Structures are given as structure tokens and as C-alpha cells.
Amino acid sequence: MTWRQINPRxxxxxxxxxxxxxxxxxxDRGGGELMLWLDSLDRVVAFQLSRExxxxxxxxxxxxxxGSALRIGKVEEDAPTSRPRIRSTPIMRFGPRSNPTDATxxxxxxxxxxxxxxxxxRTLISSLLSEAAA
Numbered sequence: 001m002t003w004r005q006i007n008p009r010x011x012x013x014x015x016x017x018x019x020x021x022x023x024x025x026x027x028d029r030g031g032g033e034l035m036l037w038l039d040s041l042d043r044v045v046a047f048q049l050s051r052e053x054x055x056x057x058x059x060x061x062x063x064x065x066x067g068s069a070l071r072i073g074k075v076e077e078d079a080p081t082s083r084p085r086i087r088s089t090p091i092m093r094f095g096p097r098s099n100p101t102d103a104t105x106x107x108x109x110x111x112x113x114x115x116x117x118x119x120x121x122r123t124l125i126s127s128l129l130s131e132a133a134a
Contacts, residue, residue, distance in 0.1 A: 020035060
């Protein structure tokens with residue numbers, strides 16, 4: 001499935017002076033999303049890209065904020081069970097260095113969906129992910 005932008009009126013705006021934009025795919029197997037935080041000039045000041053692969057259900061994440069390095073990590077979640085119970089909150093884990101293989105996975109996923117994103121946003125994110133994947 002390809003990304004669709006969530007209508008902005010349904011996206012919580014938590015940061016004063018910034019506008020959040022949310023893109024997600026509607027795949028029922030795996031999938032992912034992209035969150036952008038944009039300034040008043042429509043520049044990306046932060047983003048978070050996540051992807052859950054199918055059928056492994058490995059969950060990868062990239063996080064970037066202006067003035068900081070791109071971070072690549074994994075999301076740890078409790079494994080599903082057949083018994084009903086409360087599952088703990090997923091935790092994002094970032095290592096001291098980016099893993100180029102994980103960055104490549106995220107870059108490939110981003111490129112598959114990038115047509116949904118504004119061209120100047122697409123260029124920045126692609127550039128950061130490409131550098132991490134090199």
C-alpha cells in the first residue's frame with residue numbers, strides 16, 4: 001500500500017509554531033508511517049519514519065531533528081500471544097551508530113512512498129537516509 005496523508009484537522013498539533021503532517025499506509029500486513037514537523041516556511045525541522053516489515057514484524061525507525069544527526073533504531077514490542085493481556089508500551093532503541101542495513105530498509109520503504117510527500121520534503125529526507133545507508 002502507498003502512503004496517504006492524514007487530513008491535517010485530525011493530526012494533533014503539539015508544538016507551538018510548528019505544523020505536524022502525518023502520512024501512513026493502510027497495509028494490513030506490516031506498513032509504516034512518516035511524521036513531519038514543519039516550520040512557518042514549510043521547512044522540515046524534524047521527522048520520524050517507521051516501518052514494520054512483513055512477515056518478520058521487525059519494526060525499524062528513523063528519527064531526525066534539525067541540528068542533530070539522523071538516528072536509526074528498532075522498536076521492541078512484546079510478542080503477541082493467544083491469551084488476552086495488557087501489552088507493554090513499545091520502546092524505541094537507538095544504538096550509538098546507525099546500522100546501514102536498517103537505514104537501507106527505511107530508505108527503500110521511503111522511496112516506495114515518497115511520491116506522496118512534497119518534493120522539497122522528499123529531497124531532504126531521502127538525502128539524510130541515503131547518507132545513513134552508505
